[in-house]
Amino acid sequence: MQTKRKGKLWAFLVLLCMLFQLAPASAGMAAEVSEEVINGEEHAEFSLSEIFESYEHTDPAEFYEGLAQLAELAADEENAEAAKELYDKLDTIYGKAYTMRVIASIATRVDATDMKMAEEDAYNTSLLNLMRDRFCTTVKDILDLPGSRDIVADFTDEDREFFSSYEEMTEEQLDAVNREQALIQEYSIKQLEAAAATVEINGTVVGFAELEAAAAAGMIDADTYYAKHMELAEKQNALLGEVYLRLVKVRREIASLYGYDNYNNYMYEAYGRDYTPDEIQAFSESVKTYLSAPYFYMQNLMDWNAPCLGLTYDENTILETISTYLPQTSVELQDAVDHLISNKLYDIGYSDVKMAGAFTTYFPYYNTECIVMQPNFNTYDLLTMVHEFGHFNANYQKGSTSSLDVAEVQSQGLEFLFMEHYEDIFGDSAPVIEEYVTLQQVYSFISGCMNNELETWAYTQEDLTLDALNAKNAELLQAYEQMQAGSWTLDYYSKLWVQTHHFFLSPCYYISYATSVAGAFAIREVALENPIAAVNSYLAVATAETDQGFSEVMEDAGLGDVLSPEQIQAVGEGLMEYFNLEQRFKEKFFPDQGEPQTGEPDEGEPDTEEPGQEEPTPAPAAPNTCHVRSGDTLAKIGKRFQVDWKEIAKLNGIKAPYKIYAGQELILPENAVLTAEKIIVQKGDTLGKIAAALGLNWMVLAEQLGLEAPYTIYAGEELEFIY
Ligand SMILES: [Zn+2]
Numbered sequence: 001m002q003t004k005r006k007g008k009l010w011a012f013l014v015l016l017c018m019l020f021q022l023a024p025a026s027a028g029m030a031a032e033v034s035e036e037v038i039n040g041e042e043h044a045e046f047s048l049s050e051i052f053e054s055y056e057h058t059d060p061a062e063f064y065e066g067l068a069q070l071a072e073l074a075a076d077e078e079n080a081e082a083a084k085e086l087y088d089k090l091d092t093i094y095g096k097a098y099t100m101r102v103i104a105s106i107a108t109r110v111d112a113t114d115m116k117m118a119e120e121d122a123y124n125t126s127l128l129n130l131m132r133d134r135f136c137t138t139v140k141d142i143l144d145l146p147g148s149r150d151i152v153a154d155f156t157d158e159d160r161e162f163f164s165s166y167e168e169m170t171e172e173q174l175d176a177v178n179r180e181q182a183l184i185q186e187y188s189i190k191q192l193e194a195a196a197a198t199v200e201i202n203g204t205v206v207g208f209a210e211l212e213a214a215a216a217a218g219m220i221d222a223d224t225y226y227a228k229h230m231e232l233a234e235k236q237n238a239l240l241g242e243v244y245l246r247l248v249k250v251r252r253e254i255a256s257l258y259g260y261d262n263y264n265n266y267m268y269e270a271y272g273r274d275y276t277p278d279e280i281q282a283f284s285e286s287v288k289t290y291l292s293a294p295y296f297y298m299q300n301l302m303d304w305n306a307p308c309l310g311l312t313y314d315e316n317t318i319l320e321t322i323s324t325y326l327p328q329t330s331v332e333l334q335d336a337v338d339h340l341i342s343n344k345l346y347d348i349g350y351s352d353v354k355m356a357g358a359f360t361t362y363f364p365y366y367n368t369e370c371i372v373m374q375p376n377f378n379t380y381d382l383l384t385m386v387h388e389f390g391h392f393n394a395n396y397q398k399g400s401t402s403s404l405d406v407a408e409v410q411s412q413g414l415e416f417l418f419m420e421h422y423e424d425i426f427g428d429s430a431p432v433i434e435e436y437v438t439l440q441q442v443y444s445f446i447s448g449c450m451n452n453e454l455e456t457w458a459y460t461q462e463d464l465t466l467d468a469l470n471a472k473n474a475e476l477l478q479a480y481e482q483m484q485a486g487s488w489t490l491d492y493y494s495k496l497w498v499q500t501h502h503f504f505l506s507p508c509y510y511i512s513y514a515t516s517v518a519g520a521f522a523i524r525e526v527a528l529e530n531p532i533a534a535v536n537s538y539l540a541v542a543t544a545e546t547d548q549g550f551s552e553v554m555e556d557a558g559l560g561d562v563l564s565p566e567q568i569q570a571v572g573e574g575l576m577e578y579f580n581l582e583q584r585f586k587e588k589f590f591p592d593q594g595e596p597q598t599g600e601p602d603e604g605e606p607d608t609e610e611p612g613q614e615e616p617t618p619a620p621a622a623p624n625t626c627h628v629r630s631g632d633t634l635a636k637i638g639k640r641f642q643v644d645w646k647e648i649a650k651l652n653g654i655k656a657p658y659k660i661y662a663g664q665e666l667i668l669p670e671n672a673v674l675t676a677e678k679i680i681v682q683k684g685d686t687l688g689k690i691a692a693a694l695g696l697n698w699m700v701l702a703e704q705l706g707l708e709a710p711y712t713i714y715a716g717e718e719l720e721f722i723y
Contacts, residue, residue, distance in 0.1 A: 037367050038092055040399060044366035047344040051363060051370070052107055057120065058097040060131055066090045067138045077146035084150035087139075092365075094131060099365035101128050109355045110347055110372060125181070136166040158547065176254045183250060187243050187504045194236040194498070199228045208232060215658075222645070222658035223635045226488060233495045240498035241466040248458050251507060255459075263459040267508035272402050274549025277456070279563060280511055284449040286565035287514065290572030291445050292481040297581035298439045301588060308429030309436055311379045315349050318385050325421040326389060329414070330535050336393040340371065345392075348373040348385065358384050360391035362400040369395040382425075383415060383437060390414035394542045404509065405550035406541065408516030409523070412441060413538045416524040420531065435579060441517050442575065445568075448514025450480045455503055455510065470494050485693060488631035515550060515563060521571045522559040528578070533558075589665070590703055624668040627700045628660045641672040681717040690719070 036042040046054070070086050073079040101124035107117045140163050142148045152160070169177070198205045201220060211232070215225045251263050260266040264277055313321070319341055327334040340346060345368065347354075358373035371388045375381045390411030394401065401407050415437060422430035453476055458464055474494035477483040483490040502509045519541070527534035540557035554562050561567060576582060626637065634654070638645030647669045649658060660666070668674075679690060690713075691701040704721040713719070 033366060038095075038365070040367050043339060043368045043396065045343055046366060046368065048347055048370045049344070051103060051366065051368075052110075055100060055103045055107070055120075058100050058124065058127060060097070060127060063090060063093050063097070063131060064134065066093070067134055071138055071142060074142035074145040074147035074151075077149060079147045080149040080151075083142075083147045084154075087151045090135065094135060096365045097124075097131060098128060099363045100124060102361055102363055106361055106370070106372065109359075110351070111353045112355050113353045122185075126178075129177075133169055136163060137168045139163045140166045170257070173254070173257045176250055176257055180247065180250045180254065183243060183247050184505060187240065187247070190239055190243055191501075191504075194239050197232050197235045197239070199231045199235075201228060218655075221635070222633045225658070226492075226633055230488075230492055233492055237470065237495040237498050238466070240504075241469065244458075244469075244498065244503060245464055245466065247504060247507075248461070248464055252459060264456050264508055271404060271508070271512075272547075272549060273405070274551045275515070275563060280449075280452065280515075282565060283515070283518075283563045283568065284453060286568040287445050287449045288480055290565075290569045291442060291575075294572050294575040294579075294581055295439075295442050295446055296481060297585045298435065298442060298575070298579065301579075301581065301584055302436060302439060303432070306429070306432050306436075308426060308432050309379050311382075312377045313375075313379075313382050318348065318382055319346075321382060321425060322385055322389060325418065325425070326386070328421065329417050330539060332539055333389075333393055336389070336396040339368075339396055340389070340392055343368070345370040346372070348375065348381075350375050350377075358388050360388045360395065362395040364399070367399070369400075379426075379433060379436075383418075383433075386418045387411040387415050390542070397543045399546050401544065401546045401548075403548065403550050403553070404512040405516045405519070406544055406548065406553050408512060409519035409550075409553075410542050412444075412517055412520035413523040413541060415441070416520055416527060417535060417538055420527075438575070438579075441520065444513045444517040446480050446482070446514075448510050448512070448517065450476050450482070451497075451500060451502070452508070452511035452514065454497060455508060459508075469497075473497050484629075484631075484691070486631065488633070490631070518562040518567065518571075519550070519554050519559060522554065522562045522567065525570070525574060526559070528574075589700075624670065624672050624674060625665050626668055626672075627704075628664040628666060629694065632660060634658050634660060637666065641668055641674070643669045643672045676720050679719045681713050681715050681719060683715045685713065685715070687713055 033044050034042065037044045066086060067090065070083060070090065073083040073086060101121070104117050104121040104124050108114055108121055111117070139151075143152065143160070143164055155163075196207060198207045199211070200206075201211075201214065201224065206214065206228070211220075211225070211228055214220050220228075255261075255263040255266040258266055260269075268277060323337050323341060326337050348371065351374070354372075354374045356374050358371070360369055360371050362369040369392055371385070371392055373381070373384060373388065388411065390413065391407060393414075394407065394410040401410070419434050419437070422434055426433050454469075454473055457472055458469060461468070471494070474483075474490055477490060477493055478485060483493055497503065500510075523534050523538055523541075526537055537557045537559055541553055541559075544553040544556070548556075551561070551563070554560065626641065628637070634645040634649055638648060648666055649655070651667045651669060654660065681690070687702060687707065694701070701721070705719055707713070
């Protein structure tokens with residue numbers, strides 16, 4: 001057990017170095033811990049602040065001397081016991097240095113202004129790379145020597161394989177890895193610059209925040225608002241995109257220096273994934289096919305302003321809620337809850353200097369972990385805590401898993417199981433919150449696959465340009481039905497990929513959000529049928545061995561092949577049914593369709609012809625309306641119907657910044673000029689294609705044309721509709 005855990009630490013250090021670009025702050029002394037803690041049999045009982053205080057600068061001299069001594073001892077079988085003792089000691093020193101590195105990196109997340117810890121972090125990053133490299137090389141060299149007898153006796157086959165195939169980094173590899181690290185540093189700086197980008201409006205320099213404020217105050221019109229947003233997006237895209245192009249180049253170089261012809265394959269290996277890029281391609285196709293529709297419906301049905309989504313929770317309420325309900329989900333979670341709370345292993349209050357987001361981190365030397373969260377002051381804070389606790393519990397049970405995908409099932413799976421307490425916690429709002437959380441999870445499928453396709457493609461391009469990358473992103477946004485062709489929004493969003501940190505900091509990571517959510521949905525499906533079985537599957541995932549691969553863990557937990565197209569199809573159909581999406585969508589957006597009108601007068605309706613009313617004409621039964629196309633602005637719509645756009649805004653109660661949404665129905669002034677549009681169906685056309693070309697939502701177009709499923713249209717047919 002012990003050796004296995006440590007073996008993992010060695011094997012995955014390079015990866016972790018790439019994932020964490022962070023740093024910490026004081027110069028105390030690493031706390032002494034017991035043998036049991038070092039062996040992973042017990043957890044150190046420290047609070048997070050005690051862990052921070054225990055930070056110490058690592059001097060590698062003792063470690064390097066020890067390695068030289070180990071090489072000498074290994075030559076003779078007589079020294080086998082002494083060699084093993086020294087090996088364990090060095091292992092512990094390394095684990096401690098590694099843990100200091102983790103502390104430094106978290107401390108800078110908790111306090112982004114701590115420059116001293118930022119320096120320590122940079123120091124640790126390169127130091128640990130070197131320490132690890134020397135350790136692995138030494139162990140490789142002594143593997144077959146007689147004095148290593150006791151060391152090797154504790155190894156698993158995988159440990160042996162790992163060390164015997166270990167290759168010392170060449171000068172070239174080291175150089176390339178350092179250049180990658182330098183680019184990541186450059187990115188961190190340019191990212192701040194990009195966030196502070198400005199544009200000029202009538203001689204005044206404004207950034208993102210001022211632009212929003214100006215629009216909200218009605219100081220700029222909708223067209224200016226959109227145009228300036230676009231200008232800012234273009235600036236960011238150019239600034240960060242250029243760094244990304246260089247990163248792609250050096251990463252391609254790294255892959256080739258390690259003997260891979262494809263960077264993706266190299267990273268799949270580094271992440272220890274037990275599924276292949278080919279399987280992911282099939283998986284991504286099924287996500288496109290089966291999940292675009294439920295996602296579209298759910299997103300349009302969601303009341304984003306529902307008050308129940310904006311509840312704020314203070315630290316105590318969050319801790320109280322999770323400690324009440326998590327043990328109800330499973331009594332097996334009780335110990336980890338107690339460990340978290342009694343040791344204060346969390347930092348979840350708001351702080352000006354804390355970085356946004358939430359994460360859970362494991363400190364190997366202390367065999368303990370912590371949760372850090374910057375609250376957003378909405379309902380999701382509570383649910384984020386449940387997510388992070390899923391990570392916390394898994395770390396508590398077995399230490400940090402080497403599979404990112406498994407780790408996320410450990411958290412997302414718990415989020416689904418936690419839904420059984422929603423009614424107790426949220427009362428009547430429970431269904432809305434359940435749908436909201438589920439929608440976020442469905443989006444993980446889409447964003448995971450979409451972002452993965454973008455970077456997978458990028459890493460295969462020999463001479464990548466920014467224009468090509470933006471164009472590819474636009475293509476993908478359409479393929480996943482997030483945006484429609486020819487729209488302003490498509491052009492705008494195609495440039496926003498530079499805002500995704502993972503492309504820069506954690507290459508090829510994104511797919512793990514989609515694969516893991518597939519695992520979480522498999523747990524959800526079981527839960528709907530048999531809650532006890534679902535808890536058991538979840539616990540099996542939460543206590544998986546730390547070196548097990550994703551597909552293996554899913555199979556072992558009885559969840560089957562969660563990435564298979566059949567499974568994704570089942571998820572999509574399950575969502576449509578469970579949330580009654582089609583029916584509700586029709587009711588919300590096409591309320592006139594369906595039930596025939598009875599013709600009976602409505603009882604209790606107030607008389608429309610009130611005396612003294614200024615406008616004598618009663619409102620027409622079917623007022624002039626239009627549907628917003630993607631890329632539309634109120635100004636454009638006004639032009640199209642030859643009316644003042646401000647009139648439209650007023651009629652529909654739309655205020656600055658005049659946001660409108662594709663598919664939204666707008667009431668038009670009575671003097672609007674309605675024009676019928678005619679389209680001749682071409683060979684190969686589908687309703688979706690035509691709608692996309694028009695920048696219309698296809699459901700809206702089908703409604704306009706009076707078409708119903710399966711929405712058959714014929715080449716040569718003339719389609720006429722008012723838009
Ligand atoms: Zn997570």
